[in-house]
Structure formats: C-alpha cells, structure tokens
Amino acid sequence: MRRGDSKQPMGLKTGKRHAAALLAALLCTAAAVWFLGRLTEPKYMSGVLEGAMTAEYYPEAGEHDVIFIGDCEVYENFSPVAMWREAGITSYIRGSAQQLIWQSYYLLREVFREESPKLVVYNVQAMHYGEPQSEAYNRMTLDGMPLSLNKLMAIRDSMTEEEEYLSYLIPLLRYHSRWNELTEEDWRYLFSRDRVTVAGYLMRADVKPMNRLPSAPILDDYAIAPRCWDYLEKIYRLCQDNGARLLLIKSSSVWPYWYPEWDAQFVEWAEEHGVDYINFLPMEEEIGLDMSHDTYDAGLHLNVYGAEKLSVWFARLLRDNYGISDRRNDPETRERWAETCARYDALLDAQLREIEEYGYLKSWTLGNAE
Numbered sequence: 001m002r003r004g005d006s007k008q009p010m011g012l013k014t015g016k017r018h019a020a021a022l023l024a025a026l027l028c029t030a031a032a033v034w035f036l037g038r039l040t041e042p043k044y045m046s047g048v049l050e051g052a053m054t055a056e057y058y059p060e061a062g063e064h065d066v067i068f069i070g071d072c073e074v075y076e077n078f079s080p081v082a083m084w085r086e087a088g089i090t091s092y093i094r095g096s097a098q099q100l101i102w103q104s105y106y107l108l109r110e111v112f113r114e115e116s117p118k119l120v121v122y123n124v125q126a127m128h129y130g131e132p133q134s135e136a137y138n139r140m141t142l143d144g145m146p147l148s149l150n151k152l153m154a155i156r157d158s159m160t161e162e163e164e165y166l167s168y169l170i171p172l173l174r175y176h177s178r179w180n181e182l183t184e185e186d187w188r189y190l191f192s193r194d195r196v197t198v199a200g201y202l203m204r205a206d207v208k209p210m211n212r213l214p215s216a217p218i219l220d221d222y223a224i225a226p227r228c229w230d231y232l233e234k235i236y237r238l239c240q241d242n243g244a245r246l247l248l249i250k251s252s253s254v255w256p257y258w259y260p261e262w263d264a265q266f267v268e269w270a271e272e273h274g275v276d277y278i279n280f281l282p283m284e285e286e287i288g289l290d291m292s293h294d295t296y297d298a299g300l301h302l303n304v305y306g307a308e309k310l311s312v313w314f315a316r317l318l319r320d321n322y323g324i325s326d327r328r329n330d331p332e333t334r335e336r337w338a339e340t341c342a343r344y345d346a347l348l349d350a351q352l353r354e355i356e357e358y359g360y361l362k363s364w365t366l367g368n369a370e
Helices: 010-040 052-058 080-087 101-114 124-128 135-142 149-158 165-169 173-179 184-188 224-240 259-271 281-287 304-321 331-358
Strands: 066-070 091-095 119-123 245-251 278-279
Touching: 010 080, 010 101, 010 173, 010 184, 010 259, 052 135, 066 124, 066 173, 066 245, 066 278, 080 091, 080 304, 080 331, 091 101, 101 135, 101 149, 101 224, 119 124, 119 278, 124 259, 135 149, 135 245, 165 173, 165 259, 224 245, 224 259, 259 278, 278 281, 281 304
Parallel strands: 066 091, 066 119, 119 245, 245 278
Antiparallel strands: none
C-alpha cells in the first residue's frame, strides 16, 4: 500500500463487517430475550395483586417521614391515607407477601438510597421463619426490585434449593412455560402497569367476620432463629446509620397465632437495644377494633374499616410520642397527598360498588397471596 493510501486491507474490512453483524445479532437476541421476558412474566393486575407492590414504591419515593416494612400485617392493616388525614403524617408501606426479614433488610436499604425517613416501623410476624420458604413469595417480593447490588444480595439470601439464580436476572428462563397461559392482560400491561396500592396499602372493603379463633398448635421449639436476629441487628444498625428511629410492632391480626413465647423474646430484645416494641393484640378494645366487622377474612387481616381505626390510633401515637410532624401546612406535600387521597377514595368507591353489584369483590375472586 502506497504512503497516504486510505484504503484498508480486504481482510480487515471483512472482519469489521463480521464484528458489526455479530454485535447486531447479540443486541437483537438480548432485546428479544428482554421482550419475551416482559411478556411472559406475571403482571399481577388481577387476582393476586401482591406481586405488583414492590415496584410501585420507586416512582413514589420521596419525603416520607414513616416507612413500614414487613408482610401482609402492614400492607393490609395500616392505611397511610388515614394517618395523613388524622395527623398529617407522610408514610409509605414497603410490604410484600410473606416478606422474610432478610428481604425487609434489603428493601430498607433501597429506601435509604431513595429518601430519609425519621421512623422505620417493622412488623415482627415473619421472624418465625428462619429459612427461605417459597419461590412464589420470593418472586412477588424480588422481581419488582430494580437491578442493584441490594437485589442481587436479596436473591442470594432468599432462594430455595430448587431455584436458579440466573432466572431472577433473565425472567424468560423462569416464565417461558407461560406461553399457553398468556392473556390480554399480559399484552395490556407489557410496558406499564396500574397501581394496585395506595401508598403501599392494599385495600379490601369486604367483610367476613371472625366467628371463632382456631386452637393454636403446640410447637417443638419457640426460639427465633439466629439468622433472623442477625438481620434484625442489621436493620437496627441501618436505621442508626441513617438517622432513623426503629419501632417494632406486632400488628392486629389474630391469626396465625402469636405465641407468648415469641412475644417475650421481642420484649427482651427491644429492652436490650433501647427500642420500643408494641404488640397491638391486647389493645383491640382501646383501638376500637371489632373482629365481627373489621376483617375481610375471619381475623387474618383487617379490612379498610379496621385498617382506618388502627391507623388513626397509631397516627395519634406517633404524633404525641415520636415527634412525627404534621405536614398538612406544606403546600406541595398537601397537594401531593390530595391526589393520593383522591385515588384512595375512588378505589374505595369502586370496591363498594362491586360488592353491591356482585355481593363480593369480583376483582379479588382468586384471593390474595396470604
């Protein structure tokens, strides 16, 4: 080749074309895998709604003074709207079905990456689980987390022996068998989904009274697993490092049974760490709860009427004893919560109309996850 000749050797040109073609093929394959994963993964827009809740937090993350973490005993038993209306408290519930404590820890790490709450409320019910329990529940909590180190560690700590790590990162590996189950819902919610909660609260307006309390089985061992205490210590230190106060609670669900032997262990831990622990079960009369009306599933969870009673009582407690400020005088916060309250009221009206028309909540005919 003469000096100054800009022509490249034929082999080099061919190699570049092959590399470009290979790159294009890889990108197309990756796009197809991503698209098919989005299409086949469950959308949780009807029936079991809990799988949609984890992802809903991120667009709403902001100036929440109170963050709840835990299982169904927070996301069905507390109403952030009722707390706002009673005391101007801004709160969000980072709950998920059967949320194990190591999952709570990583979800809370995500919270502190997004905002700076003054109080973290952790419901201790799930701490009687010392090992991973179910892939289905894992998926409902973890799939909605954006890819991050927190998600990678949460997957590692949550997986059962039968699960494959890579399938959490490439959903098509797990959900490819749903091809024959795809519905109009899978296409409708391919790229965006409706909100199923209001500030993390999953509403139920139907009523199924508790007629009797089942007898509690005798356990061989009442000790909380060391692994759970380790993660509670991590949550405690995480709150301290981020300037938040930790409050432990046992919510007002009368079943599954809450053993006094479990309760005593949390009383002791809380005293040792200078943390408050509130068991709401003995306080039903003071709160005003009536399990002949304030539950939708015979005492497992509260309905909206019970959740509002508990939330109003709790809001007063936080206002009077924990210094959580009334934000209703702030115009921006008031405007934001006006929209939240409007969604809450519209959802309640829709559920009441559904109950009146069908005699039950048709959108919940498959039941919820817990």
